[in-house]
Amino acid sequence: MxxxxxxxxxxxxxxxxxxxxxxxxxxxxxxxxxxxxxxxxxxxxxxxxxxxxxxxxxxxxxxxxxxxxxxxxxxxxxxGSEKTRQQQLINLRRDFENLKMKEAETIKQYADRIMATVNNIRLLGVDFAESRVVEKVITTLPERFESKISSLEDSRDLTTISLSELVNSLYALEQRRANRQEENSEGAFQARAKESSSANQRGKKP
Known part of the structure; x- marks a missing residue:
């Protein structure tokens, strides 16, 4: 409105x-x-x-x-009243500070969870800079993203990178890892199947 x-x-x-x-x-x-x-x-x-x-x-x-x-x-x-809004703001800021990425969570799910809290803060009329959200994501990522963050630090000024750029870079890393795991799983399955077939063939020999 x-x-x-x-x-x-x-x-x-x-x-x-x-x-x-x-x-x-x-x-x-x-x-x-x-x-x-x-x-x-x-x-x-x-x-x-x-x-x-x-x-x-x-x-x-x-x-x-x-x-x-x-x-x-x-x-x-x-x-609500000004007093109520201030209490809501305190609670939301505490929630923001306590947010951490879960092991089973994707980077996009984590970013969405952060932005849900940030948007609730902004709805209370408080300016919340995107750079602060980016900093939050970077400082609370699990160890598996450490090499990618180091690479970004070498190539970019992380104080100017947008949240969407950061999330897309980390998402690409997640996708590559997921593809490698899928290929490794498929390779292991094929190796087991081949080994089982060879064993069956040896068992059939007179």
Missing amino acids: KTYLQAHDLWSAVENNAEPPPLRANPTVAQMRQHVEETAKKPKAMACLQNGVSDVIFTRIMACDSPKQAWDRLKEEFM
Whole structure:
């Protein structure tokens, strides 16, 4: 909703809740047109908020006098009080710090789990840099990724690498290892089958 209001140049009417300054004496046509547009921003923003919610939620904001009041009501309704949000933020940050990759987990599964926590933090209005997420991934990877991280450190500045680049590089390593394990397993199976067949042939000889 915030993005939608920003796209239509209406977010300032919600955020600032300020009335446009009155027209000066003898305004030009352009000034009058601009004043009308600025005056209409609050009702337009209120209409967007009212139309963007369900009927049940609409009843909670229909008595609000301004889009800012309606926004604050929605914010409190869905995000709780400031004290509640701070407690949620503390818990989420603790969860983020405690995250570690599990042995049976793929790099993409781990990255998704990290981003679920990060996005919940961002939903509380906190800026969370991607570089911090990248650092978290790098410092909590199991030992099997150590050689790849060392290689990346030699070829790239890891403070500027994006999360998607990092995950894709590590995913490629996982895929190569999985393919090698599959080939080794298949080779071992074929060797056992060949050995078993040879033993059967020897057993059939008179």
